[in-house]
Amino acid sequence: MNTQEITIAAESKHPLKVKRFGYGTMRLTGEGIWGEPANRPEALQILKQCLQSGINFIDTADYYxxxxxxxxxxxxxxxxxxELVxxxxxxxxxxxxKSWVPFNRPEDLRSSIDNNLRTLKTDQISLVHFRVLAGSGVPFKxxxxxxxxxxxxxxxLHVGVSNVSPDELQTAMDMGNIATVENMYGHAQRSSITLTHGGETRGGEEVLAICEQNKIPLVPYFSLFQSMPKQDNRISTIAKKYNATEAQINLAWLLHRSPWILPIPGTSSLKHFEENLKATEIRLSxxxxMFLE
Incomplete structure (x- = not known):
């Protein structure tokens, strides 16, 4: 894997250096992000292959x-x-x-953290994102x-936020050190949309700008899921130029878009996992x- 490092919480006492290409585990579950994977041995092999390939940032959640x-x-x-984060x-x-519901009262969050500590077999979690879901009734602060x-x-160890608006991100930063932001972001998805679960999903360019100004890594989720619908032919044109897949060009675009973006593409296929890794070798001019913009 040919990619640079990025530092999480660079100004803290415990900065974390990771490769600027991670892996998101959500797709390792069964259908509907529920239950065991269809191919458990392959799921385990993908996780092992992450380390063998140099990936040292893995994203998960106990509600997957x-x-x-x-x-x-x-x-x-x-x-x-x-070195694994x-x-x-x-x-x-x-x-x-199988519906998605907010679980964000202080006692809920504490219960979730304790559960994550237990299932991950660790005494401390290096990085935790607070995920904002619509309709909770609990004040963000x-x-x-x-x-x-x-x-x-x-x-x-480090606190991050997910699915936040620019105002919520600023509020969180005023309260304490925010290590990372995990928002939806991709070539074809740079603004807010509404998903079938979780209510409004906040994107985009405003949040990325705040992250860049404050040297906070942006971890984009659903970057491929939302980018694949063909709104135009620009991605496919560049894909043909480099003899690459459209997914690979989407990932390459993220890596070139900003040095503060840390992609975490997920897949349940070892073949697709290897294809995603090859995106780190594509050098867009x-x-x-400019053409993709």
Whole structure:
């Protein structure tokens, strides 16, 4: 894998250096982000291949499955190498009918953190994103304060936020150190949209600008999922130029778009995993980037 490093929480006492290309585990679950993977051996092999390929940033959540991806990570990679950063999310939960619901009262967040610590078999989680879901009724600052409280207790090393608006990001930064932001972002998705689960999903360019100004890595989720619908033929044109797939060009575009973007493409296919890795070897020219803009 040919990619640069990025530093998370660079000005803290415990900065984390990771390769600027991670892996998101959500697709390792069963259909509907629920239950065990269709091919468990392949799922475990993908996680092992992450380390063998140089990836040392893995994104997960205890509501993937439920608890499926955390248990797979522990089974495949525990005891964890010192350079591995496992990032999890709290703030949401799943009902038995597979619906997504907010789970962001202080006691809910504490319960989620304790569950993540147990399933990941660790005493401290390196990075935790508080995921904002619509309709919770809990003030944003109240949830964030609970996150910072658990950081003070040592359960969380670094606090991040996910699915935040520019105003929410600024509020969080005013309350404490924000290590990373995990928002939807991709070539064809740079503004807010509404998903079938989780309500409004906040994007885009305004949040990226704040991240760049404050040297905060932006971890884009659904970058391929939302980028694949063909709104125009620019991606396919560049893909043909480099004899690459459109997914690879989407990832290459993210890597070139800003040095503060840390892509985490996910897949349940080892073949697609290897294809995604090859995106790090594509060098888009300035003319390519201007064409894609």
């Amino acid at each position: 499955g439920e608890d499926v991806t955390n248990r797979l990570i522990a089974e495949a990679l525990y005891p964890y190498p010192a 496992i990032c999890t999310k709290v703030g949401g939960a799943r009902k038995p009918d 109240e949830s964030m304060q609970a996150m910072f409280d658990m950081q003070q207790e040592g359960k969380i 300035e003319a390519d980037m």
